Amino acid sequence: MAILEIVIAPDPVLKTVCEPVAEVDDNIRTLVSDMLETMYKAPGIGLAACQVGVTKRVIVVDVSDDKEENQPYCMINPEITWESDEWSVYQEGCLSLPEQYADVERPAAIKMTYLDENGKKQELEADDLLATCIQHEIDHLDGLLFVDHISKLKRGMIMKKLKKIVAAKAAD
Template identity: 50%
Template sequence: MSIRKILQYPEQVLRDETLPISNFDDSLRQLVDDMAETMYDAPGIGLAAPQIGESLKLIVVDISEDREDKQEFMAMVNPQITVHEGSQLDEEGCLSVPELTAKVKRFKKITVSYQDLEGNAMELVTEDRFAVVLQHEIDHLNGILFIDHLSSLKRNLYKKKVKKWLAHSS
């Protein structure tokens, strides 16, 4: 396992459409292990493959009951939201969008179809906070960042902030 670099906005790969995964082999398991280690090192509760420069439909999410005690995660290959209902407003942040948190409107309850690491078809119904995490990570697979859900004013203020950072770092 190795910790990978988390790419940050405005990296282009974060905006690209990802490719479905069809090979369920050791290299996929290695990528999942790297993503989990990277996510926990950050520290985060979810990570999508594009965030480490891989344009693949793959996410890992923390499912630990108590993050202090034991780290447990699940990998979802080719995840898709198939059913959604209700709405909720929750505070979000993103490892690829540093120094910004904001309230984002998401579905309250979702059904996600995905494959496990062996390629088996799976389905998960979830709601509340875990539904938010999954929607956030699945958005990454479609080139959508959580700032895209913000008002144009908030989004433009953040873009100006990033331009200043980039100007000072070059």
Template identity: 50%
Template sequence: MTAQLLVEKKKLENPPLKIHYLGDRVLRQPAKRVAKVDQSIRQVAQQMLQTMYSADGIGLAAPQVGIHKQIIVIDCEPDNPDNKPLVLINPTIKRFGSKLCDAQEGCLSIPNVYLDVMRPEEVEVAYKDENGRPQTLKADGLLARAIQHEMDHLNGVMFVDRVENGLALTEELNKHGFSPQAVKPLA
């Protein structure tokens, strides 16, 4: 029986957690593995979901809210009340698909900035669910992209670090008040 985290998919006027933005050092620190999945971890995941829905996001990693634990929450269908959000604790990618796909990404830590990023189209990820049970998930499309994007956050990597079009990157960041110096390109 799953102790499904019950979170209403709605915007809260005062979300429980504060999202950090590009340039904040906490976003660059690698997250630590969760030793034990207990009620405190489930509560963090619940608050992360509430914060994500409040910000109109489809994914959120614990480092984005200043928590250095390997926890990510994802819901690619935030407007569908029947779609259960995913909680991935200590996720590891077991396999990447061979096909790459270029698609636009955005991030709650870099509001209003959307740029193309090349990523594998499919992934297989192993993780623990909110009850501490080991799970494996094969994902493609938007879900695969969201998993990779959020897992990057666990390693202090942000999607702008993966953007290949430097000119578009600099323009977009400047336009929205972010410093291009905060980007750490993956070479």
């Protein structure tokens, strides 16, 4: 297992539509394992493969409160098959947009399918924070960031701050 480098916006890889995984093999299982380790160390509750520079449709999520006993979901080729008519608002942040947060409105519940790390098809119904986190991570696979769901003014302010953070890190 390895800690991977998290890509920071406005890196263009974050705007890339990721490719489906053709076969769940040892390379994908290693990627999933490394993504989990990276997410926990960050710390975060979700991570998409493009956030570590891999443009494959892979996400990991763990919204469990008890960090002594992790409850991760490893999702390959995730696809939302149903969204509720009810909406919820959560203050979202992102490991690729450090220290930036905004209220984002999304469907309150979803149903989805995905492949697990053994290549077995799974179905999941999710609501509350888990539904929000999964939608956030699937957005990454489609080249979207949470700031794409907020006003242009707020998005511009956040992206300006991020450019300063990236410039400051490059200067170090």
